[in-house]
Amino acid sequence: MAKSKLRKTFVEPLGKNNPVFVQILGICSTLAVTNKVQNTMVMTLGVTFTTALSSWTISLLRNHIPSRIRMMVETMIIAAFVIIVDIVLKAFYPEMWKQLGPYVGLIITNCIIMGRVEAFALNNKPLPSLVDGFASGLGYTYVLLSIAVVRELLGSGSIWGIRILGSWWTNWSIMIMPPGGFFVLAIIIWVIRETVMKEESHA
């Protein structure tokens, strides 16, 4: 029983409760780096790490946090985890850290993290909260990664920096420029809502 519930907690954010499609949350901080798959991967891993651990920590403290300063405490804990991501990147992946620039810090304001903390972690035990945060992060990761794959492939003819399309391919520069991000995200949301979500609402 408990196991199946945990499973449900894990699967839902990946499919029909995906934070990006359903709530269009949290795209701010990462969309800007989706013109390269590699950068996107690192950013989304950072978001997953932060979401999972903040949810877990806040769930541990949930019965002790005074309600009037709840938001401040949550922000503080999220920020601490983001600083950890920032320090680790700076020390061990300095090149990636330089490329991502200010975007690592912006994970703090990623609405998904605060969203999961408020909606789930405050009312659930630590383990389910950890799973929920982790799964939400993964659901977020694959959507952002698919955006990045499309953008990098069409915009630079490569994936993960490796040239895939031959020299016959003319790069669609618009894809690596800001408007490309808006269009690709819109199209992906459209496709998912027309296919996956429609079936589910009929069922």
Place this chain on the structure above:
Amino acid sequence: MHNFAIFFASIFTGNILLTTYLGMCSFLSVSKELKTSLGLGAAVVFVMATTTPLNWMVYQWLLIPFGLEYLRFIVFIIVIAAFVQLTEMALERYSEGLYQALGIFLPLITVNCAILGASLFMVIREYTLATSFFFGLGSGIGWALAIVAMAGIRQKLKSAKIPPGLEGPGITLVIAGFMAMAFMGFSGMIALT
């Protein structure tokens, strides 16, 4: 001259919403209505123009002398939250009209990534105090411009026939894409210095 260029670049060619997607969450949900968009836009301009230089002072005069640069994320967000809270209290006490117009939008602002984003960009680009002010002001105006324009367009779209999957956020993103393209057209206007 340089400040002037940064000011215009942050409104048009480097519009914080249309080039770095910051502040998307409130942009997508609030742009349904023109009046609300105007209120939120004005609040963003005010908060961004004040917190960016404020964070500059905190960063240069407090964090750097003590070697605490790595704490900037926490400190910036606290400064922003505290400033917003104080403004809200001041408005409530001294100006009923302004509080009615702006007050309700202020709590939304702390979680607006664009505000923190402006402060983080200011640090990484090594701006001076004056430039930070112009950058913050310009970014705020740019954000407000984008959301107000979007709200106007969305009101016109109310009776348009849109494929069901694209309704709401989908079509808003498409329009934002076209707006981003249009704003890129301003590139030629700012001469290189």
Place this chain on the structure above:
Amino acid sequence: MSVQRSFYKDRIYPLIFMFVTTLLCILLTSGLHLLTLDRAEANELSFARRAILQAADLDFTNTTDGIERAYRMQIGEEAGFYTATGTFGTRYIIPLDGPGLWGTITIMVGLEEDLETFSGVAIVSQNETPGLGARIEESWFTDQFKGKRAPFIMVEEGTSSAPQEVDAITGATRTSEYFKNLTARVPGEAQRLIRGE
């Protein structure tokens, strides 16, 4: 009694809680920061040294140790510039910075003995738009300057043919222009730094 209790619950407890959380967060992050401080500083130094090696167009293994070894063997440090010696004779490497679209761009430029022909260009730091202007760091862009002389002409990506021409970066016209202006200052700076004129 109950009044006191609620005073504690409403005022004191939140304050204590906030204070303890803040303290814990700061202690945790500060500890991690101190632990990795040496590493981060070593990275910075290594970045600068790698840029010097790249600008001098030398071969080296791209690891911290490889960079260190190649740097010790072939690079000499002078006042305000660096020299590289090898079978090619002597090359001069000068640091240079100038405005970019969003912030300062710092580069290392390697020059042959004539102080005009570029042996290489390497980016030390830049704050241009990721995926657009930030592509000035990619090797296809910096490699274009090898064996050429400033000033350069920026042309559409993929169309350079004449010796003075370099491919600009699509979607980053202004960063490309700023970069061109920066490289145009190289011969003058080189004369000033190396010849002392």
